[in-house]
Amino acid sequence: MAKNSKRKSRASDNDADHVPSSVPVKKPKEETEQLLSNAVAVAVELPAAVDGDSPARSSGRKSVSKKEEALVEDEEESKFVGDPVPNDEARRRWPHRYIAKKKTATIDSTEIPKGSEPPKEFIQAKKHYTEALIDGRVHFKLFEDCYVQAGEGEDNYICRVVEMFEGVDKKPYFCAQWFYRAKDTVIQACSNLIDDKRIFLSEIKDDNPLDCLVEKLKIVRVPLDVDVATKRDMLSNGNYYYDMLYSVPFSSYQKLPTDTYNEGDGNESDSTVSSESDSNLTGIKDSKVxxxxxxxxxxxxxxxxxxxxxxxxxxxxxxxxxxxxxxxxxxxxxxxxxxxxxxxxxxxxxxxxxxxxxxxLKEWEKLCQSFSLVAGGDPMSVEKEETENAEDDGDDEDDDDDLGEEVFEVEKILSICYGDPKEIKKRGLYLKIRWKNYGPEEDTWEPIDGLGDCQEKIKKFVVDGFKSKLLPLPGxxxxxxxxxxxxxxxxxxxxxxxxxxxxxxxxxxxxxxxxxxxxxxxxxxxxxxxxxxxxxxxxxxxxxxxxxxxxxxxxxxxxxxxxxxxxxxxxxxxxxxxxxxxxxxxxxxxxxxxxxxxxxxxxxxxxxxxxxxxxxxxxxLEKELFLGDAISDLPPVANDEERDEIPYGDMPATEFQKFIRLKKEDMPGFSGVTVGSSEHLLYDHRPYKCNDDDYQRVCQIPKRKGANFRDLKGVRVRDDNHVEWDPDVERVYLPSGKPLVPDYAMSFVDGRSSKPFGRLWWDEIVPTVVTRAEPHNQAILHPLQDRVLTIRENARLQGFPDYYKLLGPIKERYIQVGNAVAVxxxxxxxxxxxxxxxxxxxxxxxxxxxxxxxxxxxxxxxxxxxxxxx
CATH class of the missing domain: 3.40.50.150 (Vaccinia Virus protein VP39)
Known part of the structure; x- marks a missing residue:
């Protein structure tokens, strides 16, 4: 479904004069009428890259106006040359330019970027041409790549000329398909990551006065999946290369379509490398991928x-x-x-x-190479090392016998890591060892460079790990x-x-x-x-x-x-x-x-x-879901609930509840390993236990929609929605000596917040599931029970199936749910x-x-x- 970008994107003020835009913006009426006063239809600017103006019409507007004045003084300065395109052919190739008067031309959806608003009308054409002379000296042809004049001190814009035509106002125009430098795309300040010879083709096309053209360019299309050096070699003596299509909706960088060259005639520009097939354009790729x-x-x-x-x-x-x-x-x-x-x-x-x-991962690849499991290793060096280690083993045995020390023998290698698992401030590659005649409790992490006499054990571990994909290799x-x-x-x-x-x-x-x-x-x-x-x-x-x-x-x-x-x-x-x-x-x-x-x-x-x-x-669209739709079937639990598994009790009351309670193997899309029976009780339905003071505060929050600390005795809400102490009510204290209404609740967000000790309600949508289950500055109280939402209730709001069980202390489980991506x-x-x-x-x-x-x-x-x- 095409996305209509009615939401305007804007660049910073510093970018507004030169960054091409992707959002349709109409020119001021008086300026448009002055520039195109005799046109049958007014050209509405198409989107370009970022800030609301197409390349030739942002900072270039003033320059265009000056050029327009020059055109009046000397009509021969920039003009079309050669014979016009035959009338029948022109109408076939560019039908939108030849609409009967008082009729509106519409644009084909393939001519604008998906997600951009199409222009309402086109400049109507009198004739089309294939060649033009600019400033009486530069000869341009249709489908050539060119610089387009920008504002003073700005880099010239880059385009491909996809139409040349004389408007019904008898003025010469060209239609440009724009290219963008990386700095003119959404990458902006990070354009240093991109080769400065690399530009991006857009689907944006718009009309401009002919004399905006400045200079011809050579732009080469190259395969996408090759390195920069290869692309530069293919560029040869060209100005720029391109390998991607850029469009503003969703900040998209995509591979080029099969034909990105020409509108209308199928002839390829001399400035492109276009002989590659689709398969070639995908470039060189790791065979494993x-x-x-x-x-x-x-x-x-x-x-x-x-x-x-x-x-x-x-x-x-x-x-x-x-x-x-x-x-x-x-x-x-x-x-x-x-x-x-x-x-x-x-x-x-x-x-x-x-x-x-x-x-x-990098060390693992080296190990796999050393045992000739992947390309790049030197098996001879491994054999030499094993021979040397075998010789060293003999010497070590003699030394051990002489010293009468205990010899520890590696039974097998269990795991591998990079870091400092022994906490000896020596980072590197370590192997977890099971020692012969010792149990699991004696397993230790040892640096691999200290296990030179265990090459066969190391080799077996690496070979087995390679086969089982213990760790991923590139591809x-x-x-x-x-x-x-x-x-x-x-x-x-x-x-x-x-x-x-x-x-x-x-x-x-x-x-x-x-x-x-x-x-x-x-x-x-x-x-x-x-x-x-x-x-x-x-x-x-x-x-x-x-x-x-x-x-x-x-x-x-x-x-x-x-x-x-x-x-x-x-x-x-x-x-x-x-x-x-x-x-x-x-x-x-x-x-x-x-x-x-x-x-x-x-x-x-x-x-x-x-x-x-x-x-x-x-x-x-389906009807929105509310809190009650998600958790109303869950059984009541107290503030001090300690059980990790309890019976469900009630039957599911909503479609959401029926779905979320499905057994693991019944869940749509399940395709994995099930350990034991999938029948289960209700997991993790226990709350973070509020301390005694907070619990007493929670118990006094009314059980109604919108209730919070403001409903406690001694709090008054002013007309400007700020809270203050009620001077007519004596401050209430808890048995512990702490105030019923804590100072931090009164001062939170300058006294304007209603979140502290806020009670949720059945017909509400929660702002976001949080990682901390404390009610001091957020509304997380159950609608009817004197407690915060349980781990499971939060998990339901994140879409976790009920079969998904969590481990760790209570606070840690809240963190796991709060940090999760909604399922x-x-x-x-x-x-x-x-x-x-x-x-x-x-x-x-x-x-x-x-x-x-x-x-x-x-x-x-x-x-x-x-x-x-x-």
């Missing part, structure tokens, strides 16, 4: 948490008959790792930093997903570095994530993050992430998605960035399925990245991924999910889910 891997797609979940994102992706992909399996997961939180392993026993879960994981991973933490952009961080966000250690993991993608070269990648990544510091980190992916020749795009729009009673909004290798189809974003109004302002420059329906009234959102994205893998994805950045996705009706009628033509 291209090989057929059977029915399984392997996924690596970085910064995995308890596994919500990968769980949703796998469920969604498997619903479309693509067997996506999370083979590896990495997270620093040990409790999250335990939860993930419990629910996904098929996954190799690693409790370590992503930095160490990347170093481990082994089909999909990488993850949400690198960027605490440096958090509003709670008082020391945020706005001028240089990447210098902040708290934002380092974004770089590490991209480094892992670059090393492993997956077919697809999906990065999730808070919306502040495209807000903070003018969106620098979001631009950096896009720039890194594009510099690695990945197709990429950004979408902003709201959890409630996919069947949850939660407004939570997150950024999702897709990436795909050149020979893959870049996945799109599933449009909302439920009627939830998005809350929170989009960053102005990224408004066109919002995944929403253009016309909500015309869309067939229904990930499920919808997994479905999109499957469509791209199968080659059945629709064109455009958004699409409509199958009806009832993924309700119980869909379970009963799988065809509803697999109807890929919708």
């Amino acid at each position: 291209n090989e057929v891997k059977g029915t399984e797609m392997r996924m690596l979940d970085l910064y995995s948490g308890c596994g919500a994102m990968s769980t949703g992706l796998c469920l969604g992909a498997n619903m479309a008959n693509v067997n996506l399996v999370t083979r590896w997961a990495v997270d620093l939180n040990k409790y999250a790792c335990e939860s993930l392993k419990l629910n996904h026993p098929e996954t190799e879960v690693r409790n370590e930093t992503a930095d160490d994981f990347l170093l481990l 082994d991973v089909d999909v990488i997903c993850g949400g690198p933490p960027c605490q440096g952009i958090s509003g709670f961080n008082r020391f945020r570095k706005k001028d240089d966000p990447l210098s902040d250690e708290k934002n380092k993991q974004l770089v590490v994530y991209m480094n892992i993608v670059e090393y492993l070269k997956p077919r697809f990648a999906l990065m999730e993050n808070v919306v502040d990544i495209v807000k903070f510091a003018k969106g620098f980190l979001g631009r950096y992430a896009l720039g890194r992916l594009v510099s690695m020749n990945y197709q990429a795009r950004i979408g902003l998605m709201t959890a409630g729009s996919y069947g949850l009673p939660q407004f939570r909004m997150r950024m999702f960035m897709w990436a795909a290798r050149p020979n893959e189809k870049l996945p799109g974003y599933p449009l909302p399925t439920h009627n939830v109004v998005t809350r929170g302002a989009f960053p102005l420059e990224f408004e066109s990245n919002a995944v929403i329906h253009d016309d909500v009234k015309a869309a067939e 229904p959102v990930a499920r919808a994205l997994g479905y999109s991924l499957a469509m791209s893998c199968k080659g059945t994805a629709v064109e455009g950045p958004t699409f409509i999910l199958p009806k009832k996705f993924p309700s119980l009706e869909a379970v009963a009628s799988p065809a509803l889910i697999l109807d890929e033509d919708q």
